Amino acid sequence: MQEIEITQLRTLVDIVKKHYDYDFANYAMSSFRRRIQRIIELYKFSSIEALCERLSTGDEKFFHDFLSEVTVNVTEMFRDPSFWRELRDNVIPNILLNNKNISIWHAGCSSGEEVFSMAILLKEMDLLDRARIVATDIDTAILEKARQGAYSLKNMELNQKNYIRFQGNFNLEKYYKEENNKAVMDKSLVQGVQFKAHNLVDGSPFSKFDLILCRNVMIYFNQTLQNQVLKMFHESLYKYSYLVVGSKESLIWCEIANKFIVVSNEEKIYKKVKD
Amino acid sequence: MAHFNISKTYKAIVIGGSAGSFQVISKILSSLPKDFDIPIMMCLHRLRHVRNGFVEALNIKSNIKIEEPFDKETIKRGKIYLAPANYHLCVELGNTFALSTEELINNSRPSIDMLLQTSAYAYRDKLVGILLSGANKDGAIGMKKIHDRGGLTLVQDPKECLIDTMPSSALKITQIDHVLSVNRIIDFLLELHKTCKIA
Numbered sequence: 001m002q003e004i005e006i007t008q009l010r011t012l013v014d015i016v017k018k019h020y021d022y023d024f025a026n027y028a029m030s031s032f033r034r035r036i037q038r039i040i041e042l043y044k045f046s047s048i049e050a051l052c053e054r055l056s057t058g059d060e061k062f063f064h065d066f067l068s069e070v071t072v073n074v075t076e077m078f079r080d081p082s083f084w085r086e087l088r089d090n091v092i093p094n095i096l097l098n099n100k101n102i103s104i105w106h107a108g109c110s111s112g113e114e115v116f117s118m119a120i121l122l123k124e125m126d127l128l129d130r131a132r133i134v135a136t137d138i139d140t141a142i143l144e145k146a147r148q149g150a151y152s153l154k155n156m157e158l159n160q161k162n163y164i165r166f167q168g169n170f171n172l173e174k175y176y177k178e179e180n181n182k183a184v185m186d187k188s189l190v191q192g193v194q195f196k197a198h199n200l201v202d203g204s205p206f207s208k209f210d211l212i213l214c215r216n217v218m219i220y221f222n223q224t225l226q227n228q229v230l231k232m233f234h235e236s237l238y239k240y241s242y243l244v245v246g247s248k249e250s251l252i253w254c255e256i257a258n259k260f261i262v263v264s265n266e267e268k269i270y271k272k273v274k275d
Numbered sequence: 276m277a278h279f280n281i282s283k284t285y286k287a288i289v290i291g292g293s294a295g296s297f298q299v300i301s302k303i304l305s306s307l308p309k310d311f312d313i314p315i316m317m318c319l320h321r322l323r324h325v326r327n328g329f330v331e332a333l334n335i336k337s338n339i340k341i342e343e344p345f346d347k348e349t350i351k352r353g354k355i356y357l358a359p360a361n362y363h364l365c366v367e368l369g370n371t372f373a374l375s376t377e378e379l380i381n382n383s384r385p386s387i388d389m390l391l392q393t394s395a396y397a398y399r400d401k402l403v404g405i406l407l408s409g410a411n412k413d414g415a416i417g418m419k420k421i422h423d424r425g426g427l428t429l430v431q432d433p434k435e436c437l438i439d440t441m442p443s444s445a446l447k448i449t450q451i452d453h454v455l456s457v458n459r460i461i462d463f464l465l466e467l468h469k470t471c472k473i474a
Binding site: 030034082219223 | 324326343344345346347348359361362365366367368373374375376377378393396
């Protein structure tokens with residue numbers, strides 16, 4: 001198949017902006033191109049022009065399928081177990097030195113694996129009742145999947161290994177049942193979680209938090225958009241509260257870097273120290 | 276020593292390897308001079324859940340410091356980069372890296388195809404691709420892409436590989452410019468270094 005050119009991607013981005021008011025102009029090009037390529041193959045379009053034509057019809061249902069495929073929804077429970085240990089052993093106890101309760105935002109929560117990881121962690125610390133958790137994503141279909149918490153059994157093998165490395169109190173099996181070849185998570189874990197549609201590209205701050213997790217989400221954005229999103233996170237954090245990004249993301253180059261200090265370079269945990 | 280008659284300059288080198296490639300890559304790295312300044316990007320299959328130790332092990336033998344790049348880090352001359360655990364390493368236009376947690380490719384993350392294909396797109400005919408010993412076919416499509424975009428393709432001689440599936444798969448689907456022993460790969464890189472220095 002012919003390689004998709006940047007100009008063709010720009011045309012597609014313009015069409016999506018015009019018809020659906022979603023702006024992908026500042027997504028990272030190499031991954032965005034691959035996602036588009038993938039959609040073309042998945043839906044058997046003859047070319048990117050054919051995909052553009054379909055998007056131009058204003059078909060909302062198709063657009064939502066498009067949205068689900070354009071965003072990367074690969075995630076694990078307890079990815080980087082050492083990070084989750086750090087959260088349990090240091091970050092959360094630190095937050096609770098000055099607060100009775102804890103507020104957490106999972107920005108770009110995808111299918112919810114990290115939300116469940118957090119809920120399990122908090123439950124094992126006997127803190128789940130004292131937590132206010134908001135989980136957001138651009139894609140409403142994936143939010144529904146997160147709410148359902150039904151995962152493929154194949155993925156659970158990895159999740160279990162991660163949980164063991166996290167050194168949880170029990171066995172991950174305590175938190176799900178096998179039904180219809182799926183691992184169905186214990187819903188009570190996320191009973192209090194507010195799942196909500198929110199686009200990091202144009203969404204505004206909606207609350208303040210003690211901890212924001214946005215791991216391996218901004219890698220799909222270019223630096224302009226990363227800067228813009230980090231500003232929003234800064235606004236959405238209380239002073240002396242925490243922001244976590246993926247283990248190979250860095251705040252060093254961002255405009256707002258001087259308002260944060262590094263708490264753990266290994267786990268990419270940052271603390272807001274300036275308003 | 277036979278020469279390769281390298282006729283033009285190259286902006287980057289990508290190296291892929293898997294099972295049986297660690298010794299090979301260590302030997303290559305220990306043979307490069309300190310002032311070797313064409314950036315090298317390596318994707319070597321590795322355990323997804325072990326973040327530390329690999330780059331440190333490679334650094335013991337290398338004259339040039341090897342780093343695992345961060346997302347959106349600028350690609351610099353005189354540096355060697357290694358794809359980090361559990362991320363795909365991609366090259367963006369504008370001489371930066373981008374990391375990705377997309378689906379496994381050929382059961383791998385990082386995937387060699389991913390690095391090779393994105394590099395081929397960014398560097399066109401100014402790229403050298405080298406594929407070493409390995410037990411699966413990851414990298415073959417990437418080598419084809421490098422060739423299709425006018426870049427230069429090298430594989431470790433399958434006869435010399437501990438496991439030859441990887442170079443053999445590439446040889447099956449695309450033109451490979453040079454099939455070389457490790458020692459000859461090193462000769463090639465040293466000659467490339469001289470050529471690009473003069474140019």
